[in-house]
Amino acid sequence: MxxxxxxxxxxxxxxxxxxxxxxxxxxxxxxxxxxxxxxxxxxxxxxxxxxxxxxxxxxxxxxxxxxxxxxxxxxxxxxxxxxxxxxxxxxxxxxxxxxxxxxxxxxxxxxxxxxxxxSPFGRSARGARRGPLRGQDVESRLELTLEEAYRGGEKNIQLSVRETCPACGGTGYDGNGFCNRCGGTGGRTSGKTITVKIPPGIQEGSRIRLKGQGGEGPGGGPRGDLFLKVKLAPHPVYRVDGQDLETEVTLRPEQAALGDQVTVPTLDGAVSVKIPQGTRAGRRLRLRGKGLPRKEGRGDQYVLIKIDIPDSLSEKERELYRQLAELRKGV
Incomplete structure (x- = not known):
């Protein structure tokens, strides 16, 4: 044949x-x-x-x-x-x-x-006869804001969970053919919500272990564990560099030339920062201990200086800039 x-x-x-x-x-x-x-x-x-x-x-x-x-x-x-x-x-x-x-x-x-x-899942069935087996560990990504990682707390997340098909018991085979409920895969996917405890100061790349939230154990065995790998979401104010942070402050020309006091955001709240006279664009001012937690103490926060010209000037301001230009001639 x-x-x-x-x-x-x-x-x-x-x-x-x-x-x-x-x-x-x-x-x-x-x-x-x-x-x-x-x-x-x-x-x-x-x-x-x-x-x-x-x-x-x-x-x-x-x-x-x-x-x-x-x-x-x-x-x-x-x-x-x-x-x-x-x-x-x-x-x-x-x-x-x-x-x-x-x-x-x-x-x-x-x-x-x-x-x-x-059964196309014969190996699983034979494995079950040797006794219950522990399910596989699973790894997924957990995206956190910088504030969530710094302060810690609890966060609800949605998970897709793989479960044994109740119709075929995970064999993928029902009677004389493949199980219609699971399409012969032996399992089905459902969603659930769990609450994750986030330790304060957790760093990007760290893993949070959720015991018993991983893959289902064959033969009625215990579930594996779920490991959540932390990923920090992009932040509109801060740039993260290890345990250090960087933020920008834009000054007017006279603030940079004469010095000033400006307000700068930090993870602990706004602080007043002294701008030295003659500060140039690109200079970084250091705020000690205002960064992210580390094994001993905290990192630092750096304030990157930018200088901008106002969009519109009054006639008096133009006259003052002309006088300044005359004074600076030949310097």
Whole structure:
């Protein structure tokens, strides 16, 4: 019987020498991408067919024995090419009468493995028989404002949680075919809100651990942990440089020339800063201990000086500038 050859490596988008980890990673990525619940109409039908192909490919390549047998066919076959098993192929036992069998896999699979694939999540089911396993740890990003990171407190965040499909118990297989509820992926995604405690002075790149908020444990095992990696959102006033901060102050020419007292914002509230006489544009004034917390003490805040000419001048102001220009001639 001639059937269409299935290139399982091409289906998962991996090379023939891919590692088990690479195969598993590729499978999970594609399973999420083609989850039927994420599609509708004709796209949903396409996704259901696609997820079957993905599950079949992983059933073979994710099982060492099946993969070894499949690899003995050689690397010269192309996807869709007519495949007729030769009776003299050494080391092979081909099955007949099982094409299109109840496993829900292709005729090609049934000829090679006799429809013995069972659940496309067979490895998970076998793992469950060894006892409950701890779920995977998950990492996500937590964006904070500079004020939130400095003061700490609590923040509510929305999470997408992966849960075992209640219809198939995580096998992805229901009766004689793939589970319609989860599209054969064995799980479903739902949203929930959790409250995160933010320690005061947390720095960008730090991680907050939320115990038991990670991946679901196979076989009823405990969930893994969720790690939130802190990312500081851009700030309209401050530029962050490690534990130091920088902000800008714009002066009029006479303030820069004669000196003045100006108000500067800090994380602890506005402060008055003395501008020395003859301050040039680009000068940085240091406010000691007004930066972000560090192991010992705090960083500093720097005030970057900019000088600007007023948009409009009165006639008297113009006259004064002309007098100043005359005085500065030859200097």
């Amino acid at each position: 001639a059937v269409a050859f299935q290139d399982y490596y091409e289906t998962l988008g991996v090379s023939r020498n891919a590692t088990e980890k690479e195969i598993k990673t590729a499978y999970r990525k594609l399973a999420r991408q083609w989850h039927p619940d994420l599609h509708s109409g004709e796209d949903k039908e396409q996704a259901e067919e696609k997820i079957k192909q993905i599950n079949e490919a992983y059933e073979v390549l994710g099982d060492q024995e099946k993969r070894a047998k499949y690899d003995r066919l050689g690397a010269n076959w192309r996807a869709g090419q007519e495949f007729t098993p030769s009776p003299d192929m050494e080391g092979f036992r081909f099955y007949t009468g099982g094409a299109g069998a109840e496993g829900g896999f292709s005729d090609f699979f049934d000829i090679l493995f006799g429809g013995a694939g069972g």
